[in-house]
Amino acid sequence: MLRQVHILKKDEIIYQRIFGNALSKEEVEDLYFRIKQDAMKKLGQSSGYYDYFKYRIAYYVELDYDLIFILVTGLMDDFFRLTQSQLVNLKGKVIDLYGEEIKKTKIPDEFSKLDEYVDNLHKNLKPKIAVVGFSGVGKTTIKNLIKKNKIPMQHIPTISGDIATIEIGKLQFKLFDFAGQEQFKYLWKGFIKGSNAVLIITDSTPENVEKSRYFIELIKEEASYALRAVIGNKQDLRDAMDVNDIENIIGLRTYPMIANRAENRDKMIKIIAEVLEMNLEETPLLKDLKISFDEKEEQKKKMNVEESKTEKPSSSKGLEKVKSAKVEAIQNEEKKIIGQTRDLKNGKLINMDISLDLCELLAKEVRGVKIDNTLRNHYKMISATLKSLNNNKQYSYDDFYRDYNAYLKKDFKCSNIALKQFLEPQFSLLKKSIDQDEIISTTLREDDSVVVHSLICAYLSTVNSEKFPDFDEFKRIFTKNEFKKQMINEISLYYYRILNKFEN
Structure with a gap:
């Protein structure tokens, strides 16, 4: 390049x-x-x-x-x-x-x-970019996203491979999309060889992420100087790993992506520019594209301003003044609803203090579930190695969980030196990942907390399903109070996760 x-x-x-x-x-x-x-x-x-x-x-x-x-x-x-x-x-x-x-x-x-x-x-002297990954992770979908082709909603395997010259703005590059089925493994070296950049695509499941480490060695052998990154695709699926966890396992910068959504094309283009170390503002071939991105952002801002202007002041009760995002400020508004709501189990009035206690308990449960899922996913990926180091004896999840907690207390002991040397850096990575997790580290009384609002909304829907049957009513209230769309979407996401957990 x-x-x-x-x-x-x-x-x-x-x-x-x-x-x-x-x-x-x-x-x-x-x-x-x-x-x-x-x-x-x-x-x-x-x-x-x-x-x-x-x-x-x-x-x-x-x-x-x-x-x-x-x-x-x-x-x-x-x-x-x-x-x-x-x-x-x-x-x-x-x-x-x-x-x-x-x-x-x-x-x-x-x-x-x-x-x-x-x-x-x-x-x-255009760059060559190789898109690698196992079958079904979304390589061809990403290629179609970049090319503005129609994105298929079902997986059609790529047979042998595909080479396309793609133009973004005035920038041209060759994109090598090869078959991910293992019977075509003998072709992979040829596709990667001589690449300026390699994108490893994973479907973000623990099994596929661990398996995708295979490509690291392949890149070292065939394109040792190539720029490289990971695309954590299918982030909308329930079992999708967080990109920070994927990054820790594969050891490369990881970008989140949902490739079957056409609106993510601009995001994918920016990822390619970043991986190729091309500055959108300075590169003459991408300047028109930068202007286009800026115009879209400006248009979004204008639309948001217009929407807020057309909204009329409302005197609705409940969460209308939740804008401050402080629990103390929420109390006065929500007492109008929660104070009059009956607990279906015992017929007693529920006040705001009780609801907050319940939310606090639920917050702890959500954190506990997230930590447990993180530990279980990591255990699944390394369980075969653990068994091998443990002289082919089963090293159960309970053993893993016990030793991890001992590590946190700085009391981790293991007579098997090889096993201990392997586990200590694994526990260190896990601790770092958990400490950085937004859901786990968020406290209930933190300002602007997405978790606060999602928990309270979920609770209101549980005790007053007639007034709050779904998230639409909350969305209307948040919009009138000028909450950012991204924050509303995050609240909605956690709200439905919490309700699903209640139902299960």
Whole structure:
């Protein structure tokens, strides 16, 4: 992938075009002297390359005009097969357009005629992105999302593989989507080889995440210098792992995604730009796209403002003044409903203090369930290894849970040294994951807490189902009180999870 183009006269950069992050101005100027010295020593050689950190610096020296042309690419780009000819062509174009001025020691005021040519040069050195993952995780769906193709609602296996040239804005890249079925395993190396970037797609289930670690070694073997990341797809499913947990297991930056939703295309494009280390604001090929994204955001803001203007003030009882998000402020409003609500079990009046106590108990239960699920999912992924280290004797979940709690109390003891050495870093990762979990770490009386509102809404629906049969009434109240849409959606998500737990 072509990342940068620089043209220097003496030690001054007279032209540059930036497509992605790479070298600073100071680094380019330092390289000038090194290249010039080598060119003077090797009289017959006018071009060559250096591998500098994670980039390949291809250069062409034109001594007659005292010019040095530099193309900065990735380490996976073949200098002799691809880059060298593009350097020679660039040199010829510059001499044709500006040779006379440069010969007279003049530097052209602008190189506008060169920009279009250099942008086309990028197409000749376009990035190769390999999309890898096992069958059914959503590789082809992600490709269709990027291409704006119709997204199929059922899984149709890709047979052998598919190679497509995709254009986003003015950026072109090759996307390699290969078959995830294990009978095509012999093809995988060929698809990954020479990639500038590799995206590992997982369906976010514990089994698939653990299995997907296989691709890490494959990438090291076939595309060791490739940029890489993980897409945690199907995040809307019930058993989907949190991206932080996926990141801890695979060891790569992980992005959440629901690829069968067309509205996530912009999000996927931004992920690709970030993985390729391309700045949307600085990359000329993506500037139009950045403007389009900004316009969409501005349009959303205007729509939200218009919606809030059209809403009339309401005198509804209940949660109308829940905006402050403090439990003390909620009490006065909710007493109007909860204070008059009868407990169906014992016929006693329920006041706000009792409801808050119940919510506190429920909050603890939600945290406990989430911690238990996190531990169980992790145990499932490493249970085979645990059994092997335990001399093929069963190491049960109860053993795992007991030892984890002992680790938290700094009292973890294990006579099996190999097992202990394996478990300690696993427990450390688990503790970090649990400590960072928003649901587990949220306290009931924290301001702006999604958990506070979801628990109270769930409780109101339980004790007063006629007035609050579903989330629609709460949504109306929250909207009138200018809650952010994202927060309302999160409250809704946890609300239904809590009610489902009651029913189960």
